[in-house]
Amino acid sequence: METRENKLYFGNISADDLVATHGSPLYVYEASKIRSAYHAITDSISYKPMHVHFACKANTHDGVMRILHGEGARIEAVSPGEVERAFTAGFKPEEIIFTCSNLTLAELQWLANRNIRVNLDSLGQVEKWGRIKPGSEIGVRLNQGIGAGHHDHVITGGPDSKFGIDIAQLDELHAAAAKNNLKIIGLHQHIGSNILDADIFMRAIDTLLETAHQFPALQYIDCGGGFGVPYQPTEIALDMKQLGKRIDASLENFVASYGSRPEIIFESGRYLVCESGTLLVTVTDIKKTPYKIFVGVNSGFNHLVRPAMYGSYHPIVNASQVSGGPETVVSIAGNICESGDLFARNRSMPPIQEGNILAILNAGAYGFSMASEYNSRPKPKEILL
Numbered sequence: 001m002e003t004r005e006n007k008l009y010f011g012n013i014s015a016d017d018l019v020a021t022h023g024s025p026l027y028v029y030e031a032s033k034i035r036s037a038y039h040a041i042t043d044s045i046s047y048k049p050m051h052v053h054f055a056c057k058a059n060t061h062d063g064v065m066r067i068l069h070g071e072g073a074r075i076e077a078v079s080p081g082e083v084e085r086a087f088t089a090g091f092k093p094e095e096i097i098f099t100c101s102n103l104t105l106a107e108l109q110w111l112a113n114r115n116i117r118v119n120l121d122s123l124g125q126v127e128k129w130g131r132i133k134p135g136s137e138i139g140v141r142l143n144q145g146i147g148a149g150h151h152d153h154v155i156t157g158g159p160d161s162k163f164g165i166d167i168a169q170l171d172e173l174h175a176a177a178a179k180n181n182l183k184i185i186g187l188h189q190h191i192g193s194n195i196l197d198a199d200i201f202m203r204a205i206d207t208l209l210e211t212a213h214q215f216p217a218l219q220y221i222d223c224g225g226g227f228g229v230p231y232q233p234t235e236i237a238l239d240m241k242q243l244g245k246r247i248d249a250s251l252e253n254f255v256a257s258y259g260s261r262p263e264i265i266f267e268s269g270r271y272l273v274c275e276s277g278t279l280l281v282t283v284t285d286i287k288k289t290p291y292k293i294f295v296g297v298n299s300g301f302n303h304l305v306r307p308a309m310y311g312s313y314h315p316i317v318n319a320s321q322v323s324g325g326p327e328t329v330v331s332i333a334g335n336i337c338e339s340g341d342l343f344a345r346n347r348s349m350p351p352i353q354e355g356n357i358l359a360i361l362n363a364g365a366y367g368f369s370m371a372s373e374y375n376s377r378p379k380p381k382e383i384l385l
């Protein structure tokens with residue numbers, strides 16, 4: 001994506017031309033950005049064996065999943081539907097790892113029948129799995145009391161989190177596993193999403209490695225996802241090279257004391273696809289009230305819920321006229337029948353006219369995958385460049 005002749009271009013084609021061809025609202029994904037994000041992780045962490053599983057809840061576009069598969073990624077899934085999508089995109093059962101709270105017995109059975117590696121999330125799941133597949137090998141998700149993330153809703157560790165088996169219940173976990181002769185061969189944790197603080201990340205990994213000593217037969221340790229990306233202009237990107245060095249040091253240190261070399265898994269969602277995605281919308285109305293200017297567009301929180309749901313900031317560019325003229329403070333509003341349907345509140349923007357195409361950036365993760373047909377409006381189209 002770049003600016004040429006004051007318009008936003010994706011390679012050789014302008015956003016205006018993409019919308020002229022495909023219509024709007026339109027999600028545009030750039031394959032090159034997905035590939036470079038994947039390699040930013042794999043080039044930074046030298047520990048082996050190590051696998052990056054794409055947390056496809058972030059984006060289940062078939063082409064996106066196929067690109068990541070082609071680069072060597074595996075899949076992290078949280079529902080049978082995601083497993084099916086992974087199969088369609090060419091992933092094999094052994095390339096998928098699954099974690100989800102509050103599964104039904106039928107869902108656990110479905111996973112067991114397909115030989116999917118599952119990180120069991122509760123003592124109840126361990127007990128049910130034991131009935132379904134006594135004597136089998138299992139992974140378990142732990143809650144070690146450490147959580148982080150960009151919003152309360154995405155902090156998945158700590159006393160208020162519904163996820164994982166609490167670290168204080170390890171004796172009960174071992175007893176529940178022993179009841180049906182289950183062997184714990186995997187540990188999992190995921191502390192939250194969009195973490196830009198490397199120190200919190202390292203604290204969580206080091207704590208998990210410490211706990212791992214209480215599980216003598218581990219074949220894998222799954223450190224979860226959470227690598228963040230900057231959305232606000234003031235946020236600083238993770239230094240992946242630096243973080244990779246710290247992760248390597250902790251893992252090698254662990255291996256020396258643990259006595260074997262388990263596979264390490266990272267379940268990255270946002271980091272791999274966020275910056276690859278742009279939502280193009282068309283300006284349909286400009287309303288100047290005595291108090292505010294509302295720039296209205298033909299999309300809404302049914303297509304990108306993050307601003308309404310988390311108060312998230314997304315950079316927005318006038319793709320038809322990137323700069324020029326004095327900036328004005330406007331709110332960018334969607335067409336959904338709720339007053340919280342704003343993509344941006346009181347944002348300083350260069351001139352915008354009806355018919356312009358606005359590009360909502362960093363929309364590749366938790367964008368289309370969280371879209372709905374609320375207000376009976378169809379979901380937007382997606383294209384992969």
Ligand SMILES: Cc1ncc(COP(=O)(O)O)c(C=O)c1O
Pocket residue numbers: 055058076099156190192193194195224225226227267268269270271
């Ligand atoms: C269990 C699990 N793994 C991985 C992820 C991916 O997180 P992120 O997109 O922040 O990398 C999530 C996100 O919610 C998750 O719940």
